[in-house]
Amino acid sequence: MRNSLIASVFAVACVGIGGAQAQVYPSRPVTMIVPLPAGAAYDVTARLLAERMQVSLGQPVIVENVTGGAGSLGAGRVARATPDGYTLCFGGIGTHVVNGAVLNLPYDVLKDFEPVALVATAQLLIVAKKAMPANDLKGLIAWLKANPDKASQGSGGPGSVTHLAGVSFQKETGTRFEIVPYRGSGAATNDLLAGHIDMIIDVAPNSLPHVRAGAIKAYAVAAKARLAAAPDIPTVDEAGLPGFHMSAWQAIWAPKGTPVTVIARLNAAIVDALSDAALRSRIADLGEEVFPREQQTPEALRQLQESEIGKWWPIIKAAHIKPE
Secondary structure (H helix, E strand, O other), rough: OOHHHHHEEEEEHHHHHHHHHHHOOOOEEEEEEEEEEEOOOHHHHHHHHHHHHHHHHOEEEEEEEEOHHHHHHHHHHHOOOOOOOOEEEEEHHHHHHHHHHHOOOOOOOOOOEEEEEEEEEEEEEEEEOOOOOOOOHHHHHHHHHOOOOOEEEEEEEOHHHHHOOOHHHHHOOOOOEEEEEEHHHHHHHHHHHHOOOOEEEEEEHHHHHHHHHHOOOEEOOOOOEEEEOOOOOOOOHHOOOOOOOOOEEEOOOOOOOOOOOHHHHHHHOOOOOOHHHHHHHHHOOOOOOOOOOHHHHHHHHHHHHHHHHHHHHHHHOOOOOOOO
């Protein structure tokens, strides 16, 4: 009898210990899905962040590229994943704002995810081929107005950030030019370098190396402040197009229903990683900027996402932007 009682107590104790251990997060590697190709702007930042997050989490953070559908395949996989904190999405304005208006998705970009943290923002640069006669932004706008429907701007495809930037630029400046879709902004940049298209409005990480090499002209950064990585390039406010602010911000989401405690653990790991001076320096070298500490919260991400949806969805629908 006494032995049976001891065995029962031991069994209950083991169950209690096992239950407590099961609640420890994370107890195994975390997968961070990047819905864009390896080497893309999002991918590089995601890998830098994942490497540093491992210090806080005590577990590997594995970056997995799941491409296709303008990022919807990777984001959709996260939306369908078990909400336990072991599958995350590293996305941004394209995956969690634009796709909701352009594509017929099997998930809701807002309701089917839990915001974790804002990470960084890649500012857009207005650049043109080296042979473009204009030497500043005002000159570029004047040239475009004098040559309506004759110029071409490359984009990363319908609904991409580069596409939206072109649509918005025409609206703000009263200019007209062809927006040429490519399968990614990298292909558009290659044609810009070759002189096959006239201009592109793309994220700094993609354009800045070519600007530094003198292969293309840079007219302005579409932001309130100059880039730390390229302080010689004026802002749109300084260059003559005030208020034309747009960025390709990046953030992390978890599946809807992920426990609040897990979200908090992940957010703390991200905040700790982004406070690392070496990581911030490497992100700055890419032409990106880390969000201020007070904006690295789930609440700030939710507010930004809702604000961007309110801003861009009407523009997308008015421009009748559809996937190819």
